Amino acid sequence: MIPTIVWGTGNVGRAAVRAVSAHPALTLAGVLVHNRDKVGRDAGELAGLDTALGVTATDDVEAVLAARPGAVVYAASGDIRPDDALTEVLAAIRAGAVVVTPALYAFYDPHSAPAADRDRVLAAIEAGGGSLFVSGVDPGWGNDVLPLLLSGLGGRIDAIRCQEIFDYTTYDQPDSVRYLVGMGQPLDYAPPMLAPGVPTMVWGGQIRLLARALGAPLDEIRETLDRRALDRTVVTERMGEFAAGTQGAVRFEVRGIVDGEPRLIIEHVTRIDPACAPDWPTPPDGAGAHRVIIEGRPRLEVTVEASDEGGNRAAGGNATAVGRLVNAIDWLAEAEPGLYDALDIPLRPPVGVLGRRTA
Known part of the structure; x- marks a missing residue:
């Protein structure tokens, strides 16, 4: 032992x-x-x-x-x-x-x-x-070993996209949700986690690791960011009120550029209300999921839903990430x-x- x-x-x-x-x-x-x-x-x-x-x-x-x-x-x-x-x-x-x-x-x-x-x-x-x-706890396996495993099932790979799609009302860390990510803040507030260069600092290593595993020459890493405001005030059980007009959803991508095109993408889509940014990707049941999409031939898409602590999806994601580490x-x-x-x-x-x- x-x-x-x-x-x-x-x-x-x-x-x-x-x-x-x-x-x-x-x-x-x-x-x-x-x-x-x-x-x-x-x-x-x-x-x-x-x-x-x-x-x-x-x-x-x-x-x-x-x-x-x-x-x-x-x-x-x-x-x-x-x-x-x-x-x-x-x-x-x-x-x-x-x-x-x-x-x-x-x-x-x-x-x-x-x-x-x-x-x-x-x-x-x-x-x-x-x-x-x-x-990582986002979780790491969803951005490295799972996409690499799936890449071995195809004949041609054009791009790999790893998504975390979550309702942040299930995330038991209000300071991170409100201040690091900016939920409930005016859209002119600058969330530290969304500052230029920070997503690459956090997730760029996973892009580089994927590129190294696939033998893909990485040109550079780029970022995209989109934020949406709530069109109504939302009251959540865990974190209280989020006012109309404040940030209710955020979507960003960390993109690994290969041969001038985004080929390796880690994407996060998070909301405080499912009605905010309905045109963005959504999890199957609205609560949260991790998804890997491999564009190529064949096209592959795998969605993983995990839950823990009484059905909480954020806790389930943490548990699977911890399982990878502990095991x-x-x-x-x-x-x-x-x-x-x-x-x-x-x-x-x-x-x-x-x-x-x-x-």
């Missing part, structure tokens, strides 16, 4: 606690939290389980890492604290742990990560003997210490998990 720490108990961390607890090769050895109100609480309670796990949350990072855990699921946010996130991940690697995380966007494709950051990671691996694998831990523990990406690590089931109950 690999002693595994879950660092953070937000949307991603809750799913990570459940996934680690259910995995037959892992044992939940600790939970790290930043919020002092969570210190001393049982991990099962924090993860929304109906049973205690016997693991108490702590904020004592030094003590947890001094115990030399075999693995760390780093589930703390890196959106507005990328330097802190990298520093904490490096500490876990130097402690000898296999680290899996969605927080370090630059390492979706380690080959194109900033040289200074890459050097810091490699130095930590050399010093401590740990490893690092980064995959890589035992493979990484057997591999040489190193910096890995989605092309290195097979997508495989956790052997022995069928029918197993969490905790």
